[in-house]
Amino acid sequence: MLLLPDNRLIVGASGNIFVTKDPITNNTGTVKWQQVYTSTVASSILDLPEYQHRGYVNTANKTIYPATDNEIWIGQADRLVFKSDDGVNGFYDIENPATPYTITYTGTNSNIPKTDCWFITNNKVDAADQNVYIGIGEGFATNVGNGHVMQVNKNQTNIFQLGDQILGGDPVKIMFTKNGLSSQKYLLSNDLITLNHRKESGVYKAVYGRPIH
Amino acid sequence: MLGTDSGLYKFTLQQAIDAVANSGGVLPSSTQIGWPYLSGVIDSYDTIDKGNLLAVTDIMRYNSLQAPNDFMITIYGLGVFYWDNSTGTWQWQMNKLEGRQQGNNSTIIFYDGNLINNLDHANNFTRILPVNYAGTTTRQGYLLFNEEPLKEITNGKAYIGIFYSPVISNVDIRPKGDWVALSASTNMINNDYGWNTTRPLQ
Structure with missing residues (x-):
């Protein structure tokens, strides 16, 4: 300071x-x-x-997910989730593939929140699941500060939010099961645990919250 | 001067050299100048895992010209203490600790006279910074920095990252001790998003 x-x-x-x-x-x-x-x-x-003006200063990488030697995903604080297909250059906003990742990024508006990315991972149990799972700490507009998890296919043609956005929640971990998406779980928040799961109807709901201190 | 999690030490360079040469680097006990335990508090600390709650995180001179041997420190879990060298006593400069709720800036009282019941709140203090009247060397107040910018509260989060306290008076320039958190204006027309709130996409 x-x-x-x-x-x-x-x-x-x-x-x-x-x-x-x-x-x-x-x-x-x-x-x-x-x-x-x-x-x-x-x-x-x-x-x-x-x-x-876009192109924030002092932006920090929060997570890096090397899907393959050439396919690198990065999540940044107060910026977007970027991906490179050559592992060296050409990082681009996953929703705007034509926009290269540079500090002068001026991408178009988006309603899909994807800033303050805490983790990027794949399905640890089901190798057939080719999606990437992204933990987001910041929501959009009225959902500022709300955590949630996004599912993105590797071609970025199918991006959607899993479950609810949780007030003040920061994603901590997503847990994969052998039973597919119907029982996948993820954890939100550093201070409060909120365990979410997907109901049979396909709607995610918080099932309980328990303070850990 | 050295602040550690076992106390405060004041020693000369020669004492340090002698300690290394003669006693395995152990400073003489006379170099420990005291420890600001609060009456009734230390017993409570002894019953819990203190961690680094008692670590000294910052030291600043109170007034280089008028009281060069007085100083103030921050202790990680307790806040600001003032060392009165003339009396050899510590004074705790924490009367009140107020957070501000994110979104509406309502007052959240974390501490108001009962430290023991508030050990879990807003207590990761790392630095004290003097503030002078703009363009002068006259002390106006202090900023107290907390390691954590936000604190989970019942209905959301509260700003706890930076607190401000004015001085007691123009003569007594210790912090008054009524520490109020800096927040972020909820007026988005005139204010970008707060210093610990990420700006959403547009």
Whole structure:
């Protein structure tokens, strides 16, 4: 963290840099923060707020999943889930394959939340299951902060959310069983355990929550 | 000066050299200058796994010119202590600890006079930072940093990452001890997402 001469505070957290808009000594309980981004489109500064510029600074990788020697998936804090098919370059947003992964990414809007990726894994039990499972810590819009698990096929042609988004939950682990998706389970949250499973109807529901401390 | 999980030590470079040469690196007991145990608290700590709750995580001088031998420390699980060198006593600078609920900024009281019942709350303190009036060397307050940015509460999460306390007075520049968490404005028009909240996609 860094205190500026005018008592505004800069901190690094959640994979990003934030600065207060006012001196910290004016604290009234409602501090205005601004995330710091890199500006990528010079002209956009004329008609867009700065936070619409993509290409965040201080972004951190949270997980890497090497599906094969050449197929590498990465999940990042406050960014998207990216994939490379050559194992070296060409990382792209899994929903926008034409968009290469660079810090100047300006991908299109998406309603599928996939930021703050905690894990990417495959089905540990059923080798025939070619899907990739992604634990997401941040939901979208009104679901900010809500954890959930996504299922993605390797060609990214079929992406959907498994079960409910859980308030304040961070995905911890997905457990695979031999009985297929009907009994697959995953854990959400570091502080509260919420065990989810899929009902026969195909709808995931939280079945119980139990604080562990 | 050295802060460890077994106490605070103040020694000269020569004492350190002598300790290495003569006593296997063990400093003389006279170099331990004290430990800010709180009356009635340490017994409770002794019944639980302390972990690093008592580790000293930061040290700062109180006032280099007027009281060069007084200083303040943060202890991981307890917060800010002030060492009054003239009396040889520790003073706990934690009167109140207020979080702010994420989303509506309502007040969440984590500590208000009863430490023992609040050991599990907002107690991963790592650093204290002095704040002066802008452009001056006059102390205005302090920032107290917590290792964890958010705390799970009954109805969601509360900001606990950074607390602010003003000084007691212009003369007594210890922190007043009413620590209030910095939060994030819920006004999204004038405010990007809070420092520990990820901005959603657009």
